[in-house]
Amino acid sequence: MENKNFIYLDNASSTKADDRVIEEMLPFIKEHYGNPSSVHQAGADVREGIENARVKVSELIGANPEEIYFTSCGSESNNFALIGIAEANQSKGRHIITSAIEHLSILNPLKDLQKKGYEASILTVDKDGFVNPQDIKKAIRPDTILISIMHANNEIGTIQKIKEISEIAKSAGVIFHSDGVATAGIIELDVNELGMDALSFSSQQMYGPKGSAALYVRKGVRIKPFILGGVQEKGRRAGTENAPGIAGFGKACEIAKLEMKSINERLVILRDKLIKGIMDNIKEVTLNGSMESRLPGNVHVSFEYIEGESIVLFLNMQGITVATGSSCASQALKVSHVCTSIGLSQATAQGSILFSIGKYNTEADIEKVIEVLPPIIDKLRKMSPLYKG
Secondary structure, rough: OOOOEEEOOOOOOOOOOHHHHHHHHHHHHHOOOOOOOOOOOOHHHHHHHHHHHHHHHHHHHHHHHEEEEOOHHHHHHHHHHHHHHHHHHOOOOEEEEEOOOHHHHHHHHHHHHHHHOOOOEEEEEOOOOOOOHHHHHHHHHHHEEEEOOOOOOOOOOOOOOOOHHHHHHHHOOOEEEOOOOOEOOEEEEHHHHOOEEEEEEEEEHHHOOOOEEEEEEOOOOOOOOOOOOHHHHHHHHHOOOOOOHHHHHHHHHHHHHHHHHHHHHHHHHHHHHHHHHHHHHHOOOEEEOOOOEEEOEEEEEEOOOOHHHHHHHHHHOOOOOOOOOOOHHHHOOOOOOHHHHHHOOOHHHHHHEEEOOOOOOOOHHHHHHHHHHHHHHHHHHHOOOOOOO
Protein backbone atom coordinates (compact mmCIF):
# COMPACT_ATOMS: atom_id res chain seq x y z
CA MET A 1 0.00 0.00 0.00
CA GLU A 2 1.33 3.44 -0.93
CA ASN A 3 2.27 5.65 2.00
CA LYS A 4 0.83 9.12 1.32
CA ASN A 5 3.34 10.65 3.77
CA PHE A 6 6.30 9.11 1.97
CA ILE A 7 8.59 11.69 0.33
CA TYR A 8 10.73 10.23 -2.44
CA LEU A 9 13.86 12.23 -3.29
CA ASP A 10 15.99 9.54 -4.95
CA ASN A 11 14.82 10.14 -8.52
CA ALA A 12 18.36 9.99 -9.92
CA SER A 13 18.47 6.25 -9.22
CA SER A 14 14.92 5.40 -10.26
CA THR A 15 11.59 7.12 -10.77
CA LYS A 16 7.95 6.24 -10.23
CA ALA A 17 6.49 5.02 -13.53
CA ASP A 18 3.97 7.39 -15.07
CA ASP A 19 0.45 5.90 -15.14
CA ARG A 20 0.34 6.45 -18.91
CA VAL A 21 3.47 4.34 -19.23
CA ILE A 22 1.90 1.49 -17.28
CA GLU A 23 -1.21 1.65 -19.49
CA GLU A 24 1.02 1.35 -22.56
CA MET A 25 2.73 -1.73 -21.13
CA LEU A 26 -0.34 -3.72 -20.06
CA PRO A 27 -1.44 -4.95 -23.53
CA PHE A 28 2.02 -6.51 -24.00
CA ILE A 29 1.53 -8.47 -20.78
CA LYS A 30 -2.13 -9.42 -21.10
CA GLU A 31 -2.90 -9.58 -24.84
CA HIS A 32 0.19 -9.36 -27.06
CA TYR A 33 2.39 -12.01 -25.46
CA GLY A 34 3.83 -13.74 -28.53
CA ASN A 35 7.54 -13.90 -29.26
CA PRO A 36 8.41 -10.94 -31.53
CA SER A 37 10.72 -13.16 -33.59
CA SER A 38 7.89 -15.54 -34.51
CA VAL A 39 6.47 -15.25 -38.04
CA HIS A 40 2.84 -15.73 -37.00
CA GLN A 41 0.39 -12.92 -36.19
CA ALA A 42 0.91 -13.15 -32.42
CA GLY A 43 4.60 -12.45 -32.98
CA ALA A 44 3.95 -9.74 -35.56
CA ASP A 45 1.71 -7.81 -33.14
CA VAL A 46 4.51 -7.65 -30.59
CA ARG A 47 7.10 -6.79 -33.24
CA GLU A 48 4.94 -3.87 -34.36
CA GLY A 49 4.76 -2.59 -30.78
CA ILE A 50 8.54 -2.76 -30.41
CA GLU A 51 9.14 -0.88 -33.66
CA ASN A 52 6.59 1.79 -32.74
CA ALA A 53 8.45 2.27 -29.46
CA ARG A 54 11.77 2.44 -31.31
CA VAL A 55 10.45 5.41 -33.28
CA LYS A 56 9.39 7.23 -30.09
CA VAL A 57 12.74 6.55 -28.43
CA SER A 58 14.66 7.79 -31.46
CA GLU A 59 12.56 10.96 -31.70
CA LEU A 60 13.42 11.92 -28.12
CA ILE A 61 17.11 12.28 -28.99
CA GLY A 62 16.85 13.28 -32.67
CA ALA A 63 18.10 9.95 -34.02
CA ASN A 64 16.84 7.57 -36.70
CA PRO A 65 14.97 4.45 -35.48
CA GLU A 66 17.52 2.10 -37.07
CA GLU A 67 20.22 3.68 -34.89
CA ILE A 68 18.52 2.54 -31.64
CA TYR A 69 19.44 -0.76 -29.96
CA PHE A 70 17.39 -1.82 -26.96
CA THR A 71 19.20 -3.10 -23.86
CA SER A 72 18.27 -3.98 -20.26
CA CYS A 73 19.74 -0.98 -18.41
CA GLY A 74 22.13 1.96 -18.57
CA SER A 75 25.01 -0.17 -17.32
CA GLU A 76 24.53 -2.65 -20.15
CA SER A 77 24.38 0.20 -22.67
CA ASN A 78 27.64 1.62 -21.32
CA ASN A 79 29.34 -1.77 -21.41
CA PHE A 80 28.02 -2.37 -24.93
CA ALA A 81 29.33 1.01 -26.13
CA LEU A 82 32.75 0.83 -24.53
CA ILE A 83 33.59 -2.80 -25.25
CA GLY A 84 31.75 -3.04 -28.55
CA ILE A 85 33.30 0.07 -30.09
CA ALA A 86 36.77 -0.68 -28.70
CA GLU A 87 36.87 -4.24 -30.02
CA ALA A 88 35.37 -3.33 -33.40
CA ASN A 89 37.98 -0.63 -33.97
CA GLN A 90 41.11 -2.14 -32.40
CA SER A 91 42.84 -2.40 -35.78
CA LYS A 92 43.03 1.43 -35.72
CA GLY A 93 44.36 1.63 -32.17
CA ARG A 94 43.79 0.72 -28.54
CA HIS A 95 43.71 4.05 -26.75
CA ILE A 96 40.57 5.32 -24.97
CA ILE A 97 39.95 8.66 -23.24
CA THR A 98 37.46 9.13 -20.41
CA SER A 99 37.09 11.08 -17.16
CA ALA A 100 37.61 10.23 -13.51
CA ILE A 101 33.93 10.88 -12.64
CA GLU A 102 32.32 8.49 -15.11
CA HIS A 103 29.82 5.91 -13.87
CA LEU A 104 31.37 2.62 -12.75
CA SER A 105 29.76 0.92 -15.76
CA ILE A 106 32.33 2.83 -17.83
CA LEU A 107 35.32 2.73 -15.48
CA ASN A 108 35.10 -0.98 -14.60
CA PRO A 109 34.80 -2.28 -18.20
CA LEU A 110 37.70 0.02 -19.03
CA LYS A 111 39.81 -1.72 -16.39
CA ASP A 112 38.95 -5.03 -18.04
CA LEU A 113 39.95 -3.68 -21.46
CA GLN A 114 43.26 -2.49 -19.99
CA LYS A 115 43.99 -6.07 -18.93
CA LYS A 116 43.52 -7.04 -22.58
CA GLY A 117 46.09 -4.56 -23.84
CA TYR A 118 44.11 -1.36 -24.26
CA GLU A 119 45.42 1.91 -22.85
CA ALA A 120 43.39 4.58 -21.10
CA SER A 121 43.75 8.27 -20.34
CA ILE A 122 41.49 9.05 -17.37
CA LEU A 123 41.22 12.82 -17.14
CA THR A 124 40.83 14.82 -13.94
CA VAL A 125 38.01 17.32 -13.42
CA ASP A 126 37.84 20.68 -11.67
CA LYS A 127 36.12 21.38 -8.34
CA ASP A 128 32.72 21.69 -10.07
CA GLY A 129 33.15 18.42 -11.92
CA PHE A 130 33.91 19.83 -15.37
CA VAL A 131 36.19 18.03 -17.79
CA ASN A 132 38.42 20.55 -19.58
CA PRO A 133 37.92 20.05 -23.33
CA GLN A 134 41.50 21.18 -23.92
CA ASP A 135 42.71 18.30 -21.72
CA ILE A 136 40.88 15.95 -24.06
CA LYS A 137 42.50 17.58 -27.07
CA LYS A 138 45.96 17.16 -25.52
CA ALA A 139 45.26 13.51 -24.62
CA ILE A 140 44.34 12.45 -28.17
CA ARG A 141 46.98 10.25 -29.82
CA PRO A 142 47.24 8.71 -33.28
CA ASP A 143 45.97 5.43 -31.81
CA THR A 144 42.98 6.97 -29.94
CA ILE A 145 39.79 5.21 -31.04
CA LEU A 146 37.19 6.31 -28.50
CA ILE A 147 36.35 9.22 -26.20
CA SER A 148 33.64 8.59 -23.58
CA ILE A 149 32.46 11.54 -21.48
CA MET A 150 29.13 11.55 -19.65
CA HIS A 151 26.59 14.22 -20.59
CA ALA A 152 25.93 15.06 -16.94
CA ASN A 153 27.14 13.51 -13.73
CA ASN A 154 24.51 11.43 -11.97
CA GLU A 155 25.75 12.42 -8.50
CA ILE A 156 26.78 16.09 -8.51
CA GLY A 157 24.59 17.09 -11.48
CA THR A 158 27.19 19.00 -13.51
CA ILE A 159 26.33 19.13 -17.24
CA GLN A 160 29.47 18.82 -19.36
CA LYS A 161 30.51 20.95 -22.35
CA ILE A 162 29.56 18.12 -24.67
CA LYS A 163 29.33 20.03 -27.94
CA GLU A 164 32.85 21.41 -27.54
CA ILE A 165 34.16 17.95 -26.64
CA SER A 166 32.43 16.28 -29.59
CA GLU A 167 33.88 18.84 -32.02
CA ILE A 168 37.37 18.04 -30.75
CA ALA A 169 36.70 14.32 -31.23
CA LYS A 170 35.30 14.84 -34.72
CA SER A 171 38.24 16.97 -35.84
CA ALA A 172 40.58 14.18 -34.73
CA GLY A 173 38.49 11.44 -36.35
CA VAL A 174 37.75 9.78 -33.00
CA ILE A 175 34.43 8.16 -32.09
CA PHE A 176 32.62 10.00 -29.30
CA HIS A 177 30.32 8.23 -26.83
CA SER A 178 28.38 9.84 -24.00
CA ASP A 179 26.58 8.36 -21.01
CA GLY A 180 23.23 10.15 -21.11
CA VAL A 181 21.43 8.17 -18.40
CA ALA A 182 21.23 11.29 -16.21
CA THR A 183 20.01 13.54 -19.03
CA ALA A 184 17.97 11.80 -21.76
CA GLY A 185 14.30 12.43 -21.09
CA ILE A 186 15.24 14.89 -18.35
CA ILE A 187 16.80 17.80 -20.26
CA GLU A 188 16.89 18.65 -23.98
CA LEU A 189 19.22 16.32 -25.85
CA ASP A 190 19.77 16.06 -29.62
CA VAL A 191 22.54 13.70 -30.70
CA ASN A 192 23.11 15.55 -33.97
CA GLU A 193 23.26 18.98 -32.40
CA LEU A 194 25.62 17.72 -29.67
CA GLY A 195 27.69 15.63 -32.10
CA MET A 196 27.38 12.29 -30.34
CA ASP A 197 28.35 9.10 -32.19
CA ALA A 198 26.91 6.89 -29.44
CA LEU A 199 24.67 7.56 -26.45
CA SER A 200 23.60 5.36 -23.53
CA PHE A 201 20.25 6.12 -21.91
CA SER A 202 17.66 4.45 -19.73
CA SER A 203 13.92 4.26 -19.10
CA GLN A 204 13.86 4.20 -15.30
CA GLN A 205 15.24 7.73 -14.91
CA MET A 206 12.43 9.21 -17.04
CA TYR A 207 9.36 7.72 -15.31
CA GLY A 208 9.47 4.53 -17.34
CA PRO A 209 9.94 0.88 -16.28
CA LYS A 210 13.14 -0.68 -15.01
CA GLY A 211 14.76 -3.28 -17.23
CA SER A 212 14.56 -1.23 -20.41
CA ALA A 213 17.22 1.04 -21.89
CA ALA A 214 18.92 1.81 -25.19
CA LEU A 215 22.16 2.49 -26.95
CA TYR A 216 22.17 4.94 -29.84
CA VAL A 217 24.88 4.21 -32.41
CA ARG A 218 25.26 6.62 -35.32
CA LYS A 219 24.97 4.93 -38.70
CA GLY A 220 28.45 4.02 -39.95
CA VAL A 221 30.03 3.61 -36.49
CA ARG A 222 31.51 0.15 -36.11
CA ILE A 223 30.47 -1.76 -33.01
CA LYS A 224 30.87 -5.42 -32.11
CA PRO A 225 27.75 -7.38 -31.04
CA PHE A 226 27.48 -7.49 -27.26
CA ILE A 227 25.30 -10.57 -26.68
CA LEU A 228 25.64 -13.44 -29.15
CA GLY A 229 22.79 -15.71 -30.10
CA GLY A 230 19.92 -14.82 -32.40
CA VAL A 231 19.40 -11.97 -34.84
CA GLN A 232 17.48 -9.62 -32.54
CA GLU A 233 18.42 -5.91 -32.65
CA LYS A 234 19.96 -6.42 -36.10
CA GLY A 235 22.26 -9.09 -34.72
CA ARG A 236 24.02 -6.75 -32.31
CA ARG A 237 22.16 -7.67 -29.13
CA ALA A 238 20.68 -11.18 -29.14
CA GLY A 239 17.87 -12.34 -26.87
CA THR A 240 14.08 -12.11 -26.78
CA GLU A 241 13.11 -8.47 -26.43
CA ASN A 242 11.47 -7.15 -23.27
CA ALA A 243 8.32 -6.07 -25.13
CA PRO A 244 6.38 -4.62 -22.16
CA GLY A 245 9.45 -2.71 -20.99
CA ILE A 246 10.23 -1.42 -24.47
CA ALA A 247 6.62 -0.28 -24.97
CA GLY A 248 6.76 1.57 -21.65
CA PHE A 249 10.13 3.07 -22.53
CA GLY A 250 8.70 4.38 -25.79
CA LYS A 251 5.76 5.99 -24.02
CA ALA A 252 8.08 7.53 -21.40
CA CYS A 253 10.14 9.09 -24.20
CA GLU A 254 7.02 10.40 -25.91
CA ILE A 255 5.81 12.02 -22.68
CA ALA A 256 9.24 13.44 -21.85
CA LYS A 257 9.57 15.09 -25.24
CA LEU A 258 6.25 16.88 -24.74
CA GLU A 259 6.46 17.77 -21.06
CA MET A 260 10.09 18.11 -19.92
CA LYS A 261 10.28 21.88 -20.45
CA SER A 262 7.35 22.64 -18.15
CA ILE A 263 8.48 20.01 -15.64
CA ASN A 264 11.98 21.48 -15.48
CA GLU A 265 10.71 25.01 -14.89
CA ARG A 266 9.05 23.72 -11.73
CA LEU A 267 11.98 21.49 -10.70
CA VAL A 268 14.46 24.37 -10.83
CA ILE A 269 12.26 26.35 -8.41
CA LEU A 270 12.07 23.39 -6.01
CA ARG A 271 15.81 22.68 -6.36
CA ASP A 272 16.81 26.26 -5.59
CA LYS A 273 14.37 26.42 -2.66
CA LEU A 274 15.97 23.31 -1.14
CA ILE A 275 19.50 24.60 -1.70
CA LYS A 276 18.67 27.91 -0.04
CA GLY A 277 16.88 26.16 2.83
CA ILE A 278 19.88 23.96 3.55
CA MET A 279 22.47 26.72 3.21
CA ASP A 280 20.51 29.20 5.34
CA ASN A 281 19.78 26.78 8.19
CA ILE A 282 22.85 24.53 8.45
CA LYS A 283 26.44 25.58 8.99
CA GLU A 284 29.54 23.92 7.51
CA VAL A 285 27.82 22.45 4.48
CA THR A 286 29.09 22.48 0.88
CA LEU A 287 27.05 22.44 -2.32
CA ASN A 288 28.82 20.24 -4.87
CA GLY A 289 28.73 20.59 -8.65
CA SER A 290 28.15 23.56 -10.93
CA MET A 291 25.34 25.95 -10.04
CA GLU A 292 25.25 27.45 -13.54
CA SER A 293 25.25 24.19 -15.51
CA ARG A 294 23.31 21.80 -13.30
CA LEU A 295 20.57 19.21 -13.68
CA PRO A 296 17.21 20.76 -12.73
CA GLY A 297 16.42 18.37 -9.87
CA ASN A 298 19.90 17.85 -8.41
CA VAL A 299 20.96 18.95 -4.92
CA HIS A 300 24.23 17.31 -3.83
CA VAL A 301 25.63 18.54 -0.52
CA SER A 302 28.34 17.54 1.94
CA PHE A 303 27.88 17.95 5.71
CA GLU A 304 31.04 18.18 7.79
CA TYR A 305 31.77 15.81 10.74
CA ILE A 306 29.08 13.20 10.04
CA GLU A 307 28.43 10.25 7.73
CA GLY A 308 25.94 10.29 4.90
CA GLU A 309 24.65 6.83 5.79
CA SER A 310 23.47 8.12 9.17
CA ILE A 311 21.68 11.06 7.53
CA VAL A 312 19.94 8.68 5.12
CA LEU A 313 18.73 6.48 7.99
CA PHE A 314 17.48 9.40 10.10
CA LEU A 315 15.66 10.95 7.14
CA ASN A 316 14.19 7.55 6.32
CA MET A 317 12.68 7.45 9.81
CA GLN A 318 10.96 10.72 8.91
CA GLY A 319 9.58 9.16 5.72
CA ILE A 320 12.08 10.93 3.43
CA THR A 321 14.14 8.89 0.99
CA VAL A 322 17.49 10.25 -0.25
CA ALA A 323 20.82 8.76 -1.39
CA THR A 324 24.49 8.97 -0.54
CA GLY A 325 25.51 8.83 -4.20
CA SER A 326 25.27 6.47 -7.14
CA SER A 327 22.92 3.54 -6.47
CA CYS A 328 25.50 1.25 -8.10
CA ALA A 329 28.18 2.24 -5.57
CA SER A 330 26.33 2.95 -2.33
CA GLN A 331 25.99 -0.69 -1.28
CA ALA A 332 29.77 -1.10 -1.49
CA LEU A 333 30.02 1.38 1.45
CA LYS A 334 32.94 3.14 -0.24
CA VAL A 335 33.57 6.84 -0.55
CA SER A 336 32.24 8.10 -3.88
CA HIS A 337 34.97 8.39 -6.51
CA VAL A 338 33.08 11.41 -7.86
CA CYS A 339 33.41 13.25 -4.53
CA THR A 340 37.12 12.60 -4.20
CA SER A 341 37.68 13.50 -7.87
CA ILE A 342 36.29 17.01 -7.28
CA GLY A 343 38.68 17.49 -4.38
CA LEU A 344 36.62 16.59 -1.31
CA SER A 345 38.51 15.01 1.55
CA GLN A 346 37.62 11.46 2.56
CA ALA A 347 35.85 12.77 5.66
CA THR A 348 33.82 15.39 3.79
CA ALA A 349 32.96 12.94 1.03
CA GLN A 350 31.58 10.55 3.66
CA GLY A 351 29.07 13.21 4.67
CA SER A 352 27.62 13.70 1.19
CA ILE A 353 23.93 13.39 0.36
CA LEU A 354 22.08 13.52 -2.95
CA PHE A 355 18.56 14.90 -3.02
CA SER A 356 17.19 14.28 -6.52
CA ILE A 357 13.84 15.93 -7.14
CA GLY A 358 11.33 14.54 -9.62
CA LYS A 359 8.09 15.60 -11.27
CA TYR A 360 5.93 14.08 -8.52
CA ASN A 361 7.58 16.11 -5.77
CA THR A 362 5.84 19.16 -4.33
CA GLU A 363 6.77 22.36 -2.54
CA ALA A 364 5.42 20.77 0.65
CA ASP A 365 7.98 17.95 0.25
CA ILE A 366 10.83 20.46 0.10
CA GLU A 367 9.50 22.41 3.08
CA LYS A 368 9.35 19.17 5.09
CA VAL A 369 13.00 18.42 4.33
CA ILE A 370 14.04 21.95 5.31
CA GLU A 371 12.12 21.50 8.57
CA VAL A 372 13.48 18.12 9.68
CA LEU A 373 17.02 18.16 8.26
CA PRO A 374 18.69 20.80 10.52
CA PRO A 375 17.82 19.02 13.81
CA ILE A 376 19.00 15.72 12.33
CA ILE A 377 22.35 17.24 11.37
CA ASP A 378 22.63 18.88 14.78
CA LYS A 379 21.89 15.61 16.59
CA LEU A 380 24.39 13.62 14.52
CA ARG A 381 27.10 16.21 14.98
CA LYS A 382 26.66 16.11 18.74
CA MET A 383 27.21 12.36 18.55
CA SER A 384 30.34 12.76 16.38
CA PRO A 385 33.81 12.65 17.97
CA LEU A 386 35.01 14.94 15.15
CA TYR A 387 32.64 17.79 15.96
CA LYS A 388 33.89 20.43 18.40
CA GLY A 389 30.68 22.49 18.38
